Amino acid sequence: MTTAVLIVRARLTLLDLAGFGRRQCRSDWARTGLCGSVACEQAGPAVVVVASWSPLWQRLIAGIAAMRSSPRWVPKSWVSAVTSLHYDPIREFAAFTIGWNLMLEYIIGTASVARGLSGYIDALIDYRMANALRSVMEIRVSFMSQYPDFLSFLVVLTIAALLAYGVKESTMLNNIFTGVNLMVIAVVLISVGTKANYANWNIKPEDIPSEIDGGAGGFLPYGVAGVMAGAAKCFYGYVGFDCIATTGEEARNPSRNIPLAIIFSLIIIFLSYFGVATVLTMALPYYLQDPKAPFPNLFDWLGWHEIKWIVSIGAIFSLCTNSLGAMFPLPRVLYAMSSDGIMFKKLRAVNSKTKTPILATIISGAISGTMALLFDLPQLIDMMSIGTLLAYTIVAVSVLVLRYSDNTNFSTETPIQDKTVIVKQLFNLNIAKTPNTISTRIVKISLLVYAFVIVAISAILMHAQDYLSADYPLVLTILTILAMSILVLVLVIACQPTESSKITFRVPLVPFIPMLSMFVNVYLMFQLGAATWIGFSIWLLIGFLIYFTYGIRHSTLGSGSQTLSESQLENPFAMIGVEKV
Numbered sequence: 001m002t003t004a005v006l007i008v009r010a011r012l013t014l015l016d017l018a019g020f021g022r023r024q025c026r027s028d029w030a031r032t033g034l035c036g037s038v039a040c041e042q043a044g045p046a047v048v049v050v051a052s053w054s055p056l057w058q059r060l061i062a063g064i065a066a067m068r069s070s071p072r073w074v075p076k077s078w079v080s081a082v083t084s085l086h087y088d089p090i091r092e093f094a095a096f097t098i099g100w101n102l103m104l105e106y107i108i109g110t111a112s113v114a115r116g117l118s119g120y121i122d123a124l125i126d127y128r129m130a131n132a133l134r135s136v137m138e139i140r141v142s143f144m145s146q147y148p149d150f151l152s153f154l155v156v157l158t159i160a161a162l163l164a165y166g167v168k169e170s171t172m173l174n175n176i177f178t179g180v181n182l183m184v185i186a187v188v189l190i191s192v193g194t195k196a197n198y199a200n201w202n203i204k205p206e207d208i209p210s211e212i213d214g215g216a217g218g219f220l221p222y223g224v225a226g227v228m229a230g231a232a233k234c235f236y237g238y239v240g241f242d243c244i245a246t247t248g249e250e251a252r253n254p255s256r257n258i259p260l261a262i263i264f265s266l267i268i269i270f271l272s273y274f275g276v277a278t279v280l281t282m283a284l285p286y287y288l289q290d291p292k293a294p295f296p297n298l299f300d301w302l303g304w305h306e307i308k309w310i311v312s313i314g315a316i317f318s319l320c321t322n323s324l325g326a327m328f329p330l331p332r333v334l335y336a337m338s339s340d341g342i343m344f345k346k347l348r349a350v351n352s353k354t355k356t357p358i359l360a361t362i363i364s365g366a367i368s369g370t371m372a373l374l375f376d377l378p379q380l381i382d383m384m385s386i387g388t389l390l391a392y393t394i395v396a397v398s399v400l401v402l403r404y405s406d407n408t409n410f411s412t413e414t415p416i417q418d419k420t421v422i423v424k425q426l427f428n429l430n431i432a433k434t435p436n437t438i439s440t441r442i443v444k445i446s447l448l449v450y451a452f453v454i455v456a457i458s459a460i461l462m463h464a465q466d467y468l469s470a471d472y473p474l475v476l477t478i479l480t481i482l483a484m485s486i487l488v489l490v491l492v493i494a495c496q497p498t499e500s501s502k503i504t505f506r507v508p509l510v511p512f513i514p515m516l517s518m519f520v521n522v523y524l525m526f527q528l529g530a531a532t533w534i535g536f537s538i539w540l541l542i543g544f545l546i547y548f549t550y551g552i553r554h555s556t557l558g559s560g561s562q563t564l565s566e567s568q569l570e571n572p573f574a575m576i577g578v579e580k581v
């Protein structure tokens with residue numbers, strides 16, 4: 001094998017980057033299925049708030065954190081996320097964990113879109129495919145699909161074959177599908193908007209059919225608990241925008257355009273989400289929504305059978321587009337991690353004719369296809385949400401650690417003898433201007449305590465919400481103490497000196513934005529079910545086994561076989577190596 005250097009030209013404008021982020025997120029039709037499911041089962045008409053404002057606020061927080069790391073957390077090297085020129089196994093492990101969770105995001109993203117595509121096609125034939133497979137191959141496992149979805153499996157394999165054949169061909173199809181999707185979604189929002197009825201947002205309990213579990217009616221039929229559970233699921237609709245951060249070398253003026261593109265793409269997705277959720281719940285009562293294919297169901301209720309077919313075909317094109325976008329980054333992540341040695345090095349092999357990582361693409365397709373075959377859409381969404389939430393939590397922690405770290409004195413740290421120095425440093429009474437050994441340790445310990453506190457608060461809010469009243473003063477007292485602890489910890493960290501290195505973008509309002517992001521992420525993770533946590537734990541266990549049995553011994557930084565200069569850390573695309581087969 002020989003090695004070739006991949007040369008990337010800066011040609012992407014702000015509009016290109018915003019469009020890229022928009023395409024990489026779940027499609028409008030994937031979001032319609034999610035809106036129908038959450039409206040019917042968890043949030044009711046409040047899905048308008050749940051599916052738009054709550055995830056948008058959280059994604060803006062995570063997006064700002066992603067901007068800080070965009071020049072460094074991109075291929076070639078996940079390990080290049082560190083700002084030190086020294087090998088740090090702790091940071092390498094954190095980088096591996098983020099990469100491993102992003103793999104889960106893209107794997108399940110591909111599987112979930114394929115499953116949604118299958119659901120739309122099946123809805124057009126009155127669910128005959130699902131009924132036939134369920135009758136002959138029923139799966140009686142609670143955390144799996146009721147039947148193997150072979151159509152989803154075939155869709156994923158087809159997408160993998162397209163990507164393996166060459167990026168140029170798949171991009172052409174992507175552009176065609178995107179154009180069809182934009183026209184159809186505009187027609188749907190306008191036409192269905194004419195049937196909007198505000199009364200569907202204020203349905204009285206006595207108007208709900210007795211055979212339907214429609215909650216208490218009104219705008220919040222399932223209460224605040226349903227809204228919070230729905231918010232954790234609706235996080236799915238915003239997954240993918242962070243791919244903008246991987247375009248640092250291809251973008252023109254990345255220090256300006258990447259942060260703006262992240263914000264613009266989130267706003268565009270928000271408008272789409274808000275429009276879909278509004279017309280769905282205003283045109284049809286929430287308890288009559290179809291969790292799998294809400295728009296075909298809505299058109300049946302309205303008697304628009306011809307439009308149902310036209311729109312469903314448009315939805316299928318859109319989901320095909322999103323399938324391509326969902327799988328596209330996955331081989332790239334595998335290539336980046338294998339180039340660092342923390343994943344199997346054969347995964348970085350690139351075919352000399354198609355210029356694509358064949359083996360990484362095949363493995364990506366096989367894993368994603370298996371997930372689509374065996375798991376239903378709600379289960380896939382929950383799994384992807386928890387992995388993405390954890391990844392962004394680690395990013396927020398990384399922003400704090402890097403901002404308050406003494407990166408110039410790792411080898412000169414000395415034991416601290418005078419305890420009064422530590423006490424004074426808690427609130428920086430000595431007015432230190434740059435991070436030192438003591439301030440760095442204070443920040444790390446404070447973050448560890450903060451993590452335990454927000455986990456405790458999230459657990460109480462999740463499992464003891466019925467006791468949050470004056471009748472249970474002990475619970476309120478514990479929550480008050482924990483809340484005061486957060487204020488103290490934020491104050492302690494905010495008082496510490498920060499590093500002043502010149503980088504392209506710095507997260508504003510540190511430590512407040514990253515710490516708020518951590519809290520919201522952890523709280524949303526607690527809204528997900530036990531089966532989701534078990535599946536996610538198994539995924540992490542597999543990843544950690546790979547890292548500790550292979551990655552830690554073959555890491556290019558850990559073995560000293562790769563020396564990074566400061567310019568390489570700032571510009572990791574400049575050192576991408578591609579192996580030809």
